[in-house]
Amino acid sequence: MSLEVLPAIAVAAVVAGAVGLGGALIVLAVARRRPALAAALGPLVVIAALGSGVAASIQAMVLPKSAVSAVLWLLVAAVPSALVVGLVLAVRTQRLGADRAAAVAARERDAAAESRRREVVAWISHDLRAPLASVRALAEAAEDGVAAPADAIRGILAENARMSGMVDDLLAYSRLHAPGVRLQLEPVDVGDIVSDVLATAAPIAQAAGVRVDGAVVGDAAAVADPRELSRAVENLVLNGIRHTPRGRAVRADVARDGAEAVVVSVSDGCGGIPEADLGHVFEPGWRGTSARTPGQGGGTGTGLSIVQRVAELHGGACSVENVDGGCRFDLRVPGAGAQAPRSSSRRATGS
Structure with missing residues (x-):
């Protein structure tokens, strides 16, 4: 190598290094928000640094114009290749980012689901102690002659029904949150379903001194x-x-909400829910105010979370808001067809 070209090489190295460093800083700044764009810019930064170095070295050397033109055209010819490489890297980076985000989201969902399942099992285990203790106490009372056998049997049967309901809630919650759960969708009349539920709940409501009705x-x-x-x-x-x-x-x-949904609105006389607690009522086992403490009356605290999950699996939603004297839950499911609501009405019997 001739000593005469050393100054030109030094100039080219300095200029190329400066341009490359500046381009690298820009790429790093862009990568924080748009990694794919940064990957596409990377090869172009290399071409820009190389071209700047060559241009600087040409200024330091005396070369024929034909040689200068040839070098510049070579750099221009390399730009499409750099763009192709950059686009490939950008696509690959974007896919890797999407895969990573999906994997992280899946792990978070699995962790949250597992945490919820463990909490539900813990709640069930805790709440089952009360009816089990009652069954044991009733059996011992009957054995010792303290309680009449008929009374003890009635109490044991009541506690058994209570435990069965709790286990049913646990099984329903686990099934609805299992991976790949599918519903058996078919055309239904929501009014008939509500009427049947009200008819079934009427004896329970009568025993509690509460009226049930609907339309x-x-x-x-x-x-x-x-x-x-x-x-x-x-x-x-x-x-x-x-x-x-x-x-x-x-x-x-x-009632029908436009052509897309049917809404079941259940209103009660609970006196209302504090505004700060409205966002928590669908959380499984959430312990809020005494007016809405899950587990009272033999429940497991999963009833409303099951409602929300059923709505989500149908592609609908469930919401709650305070109304005069109580609160109202709106369960929304997709309607059949796109016909407009009819003006006719009928009573949903049950009381």
Whole structure:
């Protein structure tokens, strides 16, 4: 190598290094927000640094114009290749980022689901102690002659029913939150489902001194899983009965919301829920105010979370708001067809 070209090489190295460093800083800044764009710019920074170095070295050397043109055209010819490489890197980076985000989200969902399942199991284990203790106490009382056998048997059967309900809640919660769960969707009349639920809940409401009533306005045809939808409506109605004082009423009204959805509105007389607690009522086992403490009356604290999950699996939603004297839960499911609501109405019997 001739000593005469050393100054030109030094100049080229300095200029190329400065341009490359500046480009690298820009790429790093862009990578914080848009990694794919940064990957596409990387090869172009290399070409820019190389071109700047060559241009600087040309200024320091005396070269024929033809040689200078050839070098510049070579650099220009390399730009498309750099763009292709940059685009490939950008696509790959974007895919890797999306895969990583999906993996992180999946791990977070699995962790949250596992945490919820463990909490539900813990709640069930804790709440089962009370009826088990009652069964044992009743059996011992009957054995010792303290209680009449008939009374003990009635109490044991009541506690058994209570435990069965708790286990059913646990199984329903686990099934609805299992990976790959699918509903058996079919055309249903939501009004008929609500009427059946009210008829079933009427004896429970009568024993609690609460009236149950409702109405179906317009077309109540929907596409839903009748078993799961019935469970959700039943949970809302029983929840309302449990928290409504004697002498007041629980209503379950059905109406169509445009052409896309059917809404079941369950109103109770609980006196309302504090605004700060409204966002927590669908959390499994959430312990809020005494007016809405899960587990009272033999529940597990999963009833409203099951309602929300059923709504989500149907592609709908469930919401709650305070109304005069109580609160109202709105369970929304997809309607069948796109026909407009009819003006006719019918009563949803049950009391």
